[in-house]
Structure formats: C-alpha cells, structure tokens
Amino acid sequence: MRLVPIVLVISALECMRGVTVSPACKCISYESSHTKVGYFTSPNFSQPYPDGIHCLLYTFVGEKDEMVELTLLEFDLQAPFHDSCDDAVTMYLDLKQPAVNEYTKPDAVLCGSIYNIPSVHYYSTKNILMFEFKSDDIRSNNTGFQGEFKFLKQDLFSTNGDLVSNTNCDYIIDSKGKLRRGKFFSPGYPSFNKMKSIHCKYTFAGSHNQRVKLYFKKVTLKGTESSCISSRDKILVHDGDSIESAVIAEYCDTESLVEVFSTGSNMLVQLFAKTIKSTEGFEASYEFIDDSIYPSSELSSTEPDREGGSTDLGSPSVVDCDRIIRSVNQAGQPTVSGNFTSPNYPNPYPANIQCRYTFIGKGRERVQIKFADFDLYHPTKESEECRCQCDLNARVTDKYSRSGDPEFSSSDTHPFCCVDVDIVEISTIINGESADVDDFCGKAESQMVMSSGAKLTVTFMSFGALNGATRDNRGFLGQYNFVTNFGIETGEMANDSACGFIYNSSVTKSGTFNSPNYPGRYPRNTECHFMFYGFPEEQVRIAFTYFDIEGIYPCLGNTESDYVEFSNFRASVDRKLPRYCGGNKPRVQISDGQFFRVTFKSNSMFDATGFDAKYQFIDVSNAGNINNQQASDSSAKTSGGGGSPSSTSSNGICLSCTCIFMCMQVSWCFFASSFIILAASIVVIDIVVSSRSSYRHVFLICSKLISIKKSYCSI
Numbered sequence: 001m002r003l004v005p006i007v008l009v010i011s012a013l014e015c016m017r018g019v020t021v022s023p024a025c026k027c028i029s030y031e032s033s034h035t036k037v038g039y040f041t042s043p044n045f046s047q048p049y050p051d052g053i054h055c056l057l058y059t060f061v062g063e064k065d066e067m068v069e070l071t072l073l074e075f076d077l078q079a080p081f082h083d084s085c086d087d088a089v090t091m092y093l094d095l096k097q098p099a100v101n102e103y104t105k106p107d108a109v110l111c112g113s114i115y116n117i118p119s120v121h122y123y124s125t126k127n128i129l130m131f132e133f134k135s136d137d138i139r140s141n142n143t144g145f146q147g148e149f150k151f152l153k154q155d156l157f158s159t160n161g162d163l164v165s166n167t168n169c170d171y172i173i174d175s176k177g178k179l180r181r182g183k184f185f186s187p188g189y190p191s192f193n194k195m196k197s198i199h200c201k202y203t204f205a206g207s208h209n210q211r212v213k214l215y216f217k218k219v220t221l222k223g224t225e226s227s228c229i230s231s232r233d234k235i236l237v238h239d240g241d242s243i244e245s246a247v248i249a250e251y252c253d254t255e256s257l258v259e260v261f262s263t264g265s266n267m268l269v270q271l272f273a274k275t276i277k278s279t280e281g282f283e284a285s286y287e288f289i290d291d292s293i294y295p296s297s298e299l300s301s302t303e304p305d306r307e308g309g310s311t312d313l314g315s316p317s318v319v320d321c322d323r324i325i326r327s328v329n330q331a332g333q334p335t336v337s338g339n340f341t342s343p344n345y346p347n348p349y350p351a352n353i354q355c356r357y358t359f360i361g362k363g364r365e366r367v368q369i370k371f372a373d374f375d376l377y378h379p380t381k382e383s384e385e386c387r388c389q390c391d392l393n394a395r396v397t398d399k400y401s402r403s404g405d406p407e408f409s410s411s412d413t414h415p416f417c418c419v420d421v422d423i424v425e426i427s428t429i430i431n432g433e434s435a436d437v438d439d440f441c442g443k444a445e446s447q448m449v450m451s452s453g454a455k456l457t458v459t460f461m462s463f464g465a466l467n468g469a470t471r472d473n474r475g476f477l478g479q480y481n482f483v484t485n486f487g488i489e490t491g492e493m494a495n496d497s498a499c500g501f502i503y504n505s506s507v508t509k510s511g512t513f514n515s516p517n518y519p520g521r522y523p524r525n526t527e528c529h530f531m532f533y534g535f536p537e538e539q540v541r542i543a544f545t546y547f548d549i550e551g552i553y554p555c556l557g558n559t560e561s562d563y564v565e566f567s568n569f570r571a572s573v574d575r576k577l578p579r580y581c582g583g584n585k586p587r588v589q590i591s592d593g594q595f596f597r598v599t600f601k602s603n604s605m606f607d608a609t610g611f612d613a614k615y616q617f618i619d620v621s622n623a624g625n626i627n628n629q630q631a632s633d634s635s636a637k638t639s640g641g642g643g644s645p646s647s648t649s650s651n652g653i654c655l656s657c658t659c660i661f662m663c664m665q666v667s668w669c670f671f672a673s674s675f676i677i678l679a680a681s682i683v684v685i686d687i688v689v690s691s692r693s694s695y696r697h698v699f700l701i702c703s704k705l706i707s708i709k710k711s712y713c714s715i
Helices: 381-403 620-632 650-664 671-691 695-713
Strands: 026-031 037-041 056-061 066-076 088-092 108-110 121-123 128-134 144-153 171-174 181-185 197-205 210-220 234-238 247-251 254-261 266-274 281-290 323-326 337-341 353-360 366-375 423-430 433-441 455-462 475-483 500-504 510-514 527-533 538-548 563-567 595-601 610-619
Touching: 026 037, 066 128, 171 181, 210 234, 210 266, 247 254, 266 281, 323 337, 353 475, 366 423, 366 455, 455 475, 500 510, 538 595, 595 610, 610 620
Parallel strands: 026 056, 171 197, 323 353, 500 527
Antiparallel strands: 037 144, 056 128, 066 121, 066 144, 088 108, 088 128, 181 281, 197 266, 210 254, 210 281, 234 247, 234 266, 337 475, 353 455, 366 475, 423 433, 423 455, 510 610, 527 595, 538 610, 563 595
C-alpha cells in the first residue's frame, strides 16, 4: 500500500540571496517544534515530476540537542548520463545553520533508481539537514521520491564512557560506578566524521570476576575484495587492555549482530579508518557480566525460547536433556574438552524428544565437535550412505545455482534423506542468525565440525515410531573441544590476528600447515594468515598435497568464492600472484625473498574440506637442486609463483648461459639477430651477478628476448 505523505509545515517562499544555492530556489521547511516524524515527497509524487525544476530546497530544523534522520522509501530519478546527474538530489548533512550557497560542499549527490544510490538512510551531524532537488528541461516518466524524516536525540548515538583527555575518540569504559551495560559508536556515527585519518581506542575495564561481552549491531566499513590484513579500514578486538593483547576478532567490511566475549575482565577495541563517509562506521553495545551468573555445564537451558528442556514431537515424552556447556564453568575452572551424549546412552534413546546442546566459548575460542559413536534410527537400508549422498547433491546444487548456469533451475531440487527421521543438526551463528553447518542421521560417519564464532548448537530430534517399529539404536557419543588454534597444530599463533600463524626458519626448516579444522570442513566467515620468515639467504617453498576450496575461478567476491592467495608482502596484495579456489590445487609456490604469506578466506555461504600443504625454507645456493625438485612436482608447479633470488654463485651464470643458448637456437635466422640476442643475454648475466635479481625475472627476460627474435625472424 502506498504511503500518503504528511506535510504539517510547508512554506514555499522566495529564499534570500546568499542563503541558498540559487536566488530562485523555492523552500519547503520541516521543524521539530511541529512534529517529530513525517513524510516528504517530490512534486506530483507518485506521478512524473515536472521538468525544469532549477532549485527546490528541503530544509529540516530540529532542536539544538536533536539530529535529523532521512529514510528514502522510494527513489526514481532520471538515470545518470556520462556519470553526470541532470536530475538529482544533493544532500547537505554538516550544517551549523539552515543556509547553503554555491560554495557549500555537498555530502552526497543522488540520481537514478533506489538501487543506484549508496544508502537509503542519511543523518545530519547536528540539528540541521538540507537537500536540493533539481530536474532538467527534458520531460521524463520518472516518479521522483518519497521519504520519512525523524528528529532524534543526539545522545542516542553518544558513547557511554569517559573521553580520554587530548584525544578525539579514545574512551575508557569502567564497570566501577558506571552502568554495567551501554553503547559505543565510531566517531560521528550514524552520519560521518571529518577527520582525515581515524584511530580510536575503546578500553573496557571490568572487575576481577567479570568478563566483557561486546555486541556489534552493525559494522559498515569500506568493503574490499582483499583480506582484512590489506585493508586500511578495520576494527580489531583485543582480549585485554593493551594493543599487545591477542586479537580475537577482526572486521573490515559489513557485519551485523556479532557477539564477542573476553577471556578476562578487560577488552580493547581499535578502529582504523580513513575519513568515514556517510552511513559508515559502527554501532555496538557492551555488557560487564559476572562469572558467577553463568550456569554450570550440567544445568538445563534457561534460554527464553527453550524452557523445560524438551519438545513434544508426537506423544508426550518428558526428558530434561538441554545443556549449556561453557569453556569456563561456574567455579571458574576451564572445561576445554569433554563428552556429551543422547539420553540413556548407550541404551536406546526415547522417541519424540528434542535436546539442545549449546556450547559457548570465549576470546578466540572455536567449538570443535566430533562423534565417536553415532547410531540413530533410520527406516531405510541406505541410511549409512545417507548423509554423504545428500551432502553431494546439496553442494552440486549450490555450485550450479551460484554460477548462473542457464541449464540449472531452482526447481531442480535434490532429495534430502535426513528429512522426517531421527537427526542431529549442528548450527552456528553468522551475522546474528543461525546457520546450518551439517546434519547427521542413520549411522553416518562423522567428520569434525567447527563453529564460525565462539558459539555452536547441536540439536538432537527423535520422532515417533513408524508403522509400529521400535527403536533399539543406542544414540550418539559426542566429543567437544574448545580450541584457540582453529585446529591448526603447527606454527606459533600470532597476537596481531584472530587467526594468524608464524613459521620461522630459526625454529624448523620444513613442516606442514592446513586450513582450519582440516580434515573436517573449514568454518565460514573465517580468515587465516600463515606467515613464513626465512633468513636473508633463504626462500619459502609451498606445495599442496590436498586442495578443496569452495569457489569458482577467478575466485572473486561476485561469485561468493572462498579462496587461498599468496603474497611476498606482509600487508598488501601481490598482484602478480593469482587467487586459487575450487578443486585444482595450486602449483608449487616459491617466494621472491625471505618472507612469504599464505592467506585463506571463507565467506558466510559455503564451505569445503580445505587444504593440506608442506612448506620448506630453501637456501639460495641450492637453487639448482630446488629446480630439479620442482620439475619432479610438475603436476603442482606454478606459473606465477615466483622464483628464487639469485646469488653471485655459478648457478646463476649457468642459468643465464642456458638462456643464451635457448635464444640462439630459436631459428636459423641470420647472424645479426643472434648477435643482438647474445649481447642482450650478456646483460642478463650482469643483472644476475650485480643486482641479485630472481631467477624468475631472468626467465621472463629470456622469454621476452625469444619472443622478439621469433617476431623479427618471421619478417
């Protein structure tokens, strides 16, 4: 149903010269003294707006302690032409008085449809907001716009804490004598901040028996195709009150409804950003929680949506089987690992019950689940193969629907044999919503499952007997672990990343590393970095023994692909090295120098088994042997992985001599061209000896010389 615009105060007057963008501007004014909420529209909405509107100013003025919120409900202007808006809405959000002229810098220029504009929400920095609407002299069928305005109290977006003196946005939030809960925001939120470079710190200090819970309601930072490590706009959450404390969460794009729990009583949040534009930044809340209020792992759930501990799925069956299992119990003792079972295990479990096992970790902990024994009632003989067949069909369906295959139809559904049977469902929280991770039924062989955050839920449901059948199935024995290493057993965990691992040549020259939770499926919404540090005369060699990363080449965000990428730089993209995803494992990668980074990133939609890889720190002087080793691994050799830095050893000169021979033997072309190639190749030798260029660069130069000679001799 179309909303009817309500305009309580409208004055169409000639605006004074020097106060508006044009002396001919007409003004429509809204004041909070008359109404706090209302609607505004373009002329003639929802019919086409008139042509030749040279300046129509909408002015919203609130009380001194208020701000203005505009929400565009409908927006349909003439489409931009050559990146220029002939019909446009021009927003002015940062005004001290209700006056604009030709020198006032606009904060946003909007045109086209509602899908073309960056946001539908706009906020003033103070109590005044103005926007100008104009149309050219060409008649169009566009209907204009309709929106809602609100006058809000500015303190709704004020951080509940003490601003540190001589800082712009550093706050200390102490539980002593203050509210146990409150809100905190990025500077200027929800509008924008005019600082060119932003670095804010929010320090949360609780009592010794308290923990800190943060809830990010909305995070909107400048999105990037790259990983967070190369993003200039990011939020880091530290498990302590120092920047040296371990990073337990990192956000650099758009997130919502995310919870983070501290291990101890303190927490630090850092915000790094360039100038935050309109609608960017974050809003979050905090709460200091006493450890004493946590129920122990053996208590039934007291969550509001599940009281009583059981759900009737048929005839009544009263079984109190819900459990909340935390990594720290009521006595403050860690419960890093343990078992959980179906009711009556190993004896048959009852029919018509639902049990929920909720696992809650802290800090950077993730919940890892594996079933040591699994035996649920299933009416079909094929139950043992049930889960893998359903899983395969689901993955194929997801992949074809995502790739936009024209032969795929959404009606091409696949049979789920885990429907209307006894089942175990595992779910995690992604962007504030429950997301299914895996389902198990029958006598399924269990793989390890890992949560995407610090919380994971296992739900067991049994149904009534079918056709008089009785159950003699024993149920399940599950094992849980609260892990901080994401299931990666090698390397040293880095403090500056939520999932970062360091491999030093001084510790070991070779070893293995893998994706999170390998050989189980990796968790979603996860980013991990593997940093390899060699000595000055070393390089890093990476070879994959297994590779299964969900995605479609070239592994970009528009295909919702997870990926693995490589870089010779710690915090920037190495554009000469491609991303990898899908089932084709990368070829052997060799760093340009003594440092190399491998980054794994998964999104919130799909998952796969991940990867297993070997690393080796290789001495430059053994380059010849390494090249032989690469040749033996030709099935995994990379075309873009880089080579070894050359040295003044004879290996480099011999390599260049080989290049000369290759160039000379390209064709029977006359002597002059070969002489040119010979002279150029001598230059290559000089590069090898004097500038320590990499072998990869030598081969690139040689290939270019050969290409030139072929082209020249074909004339």
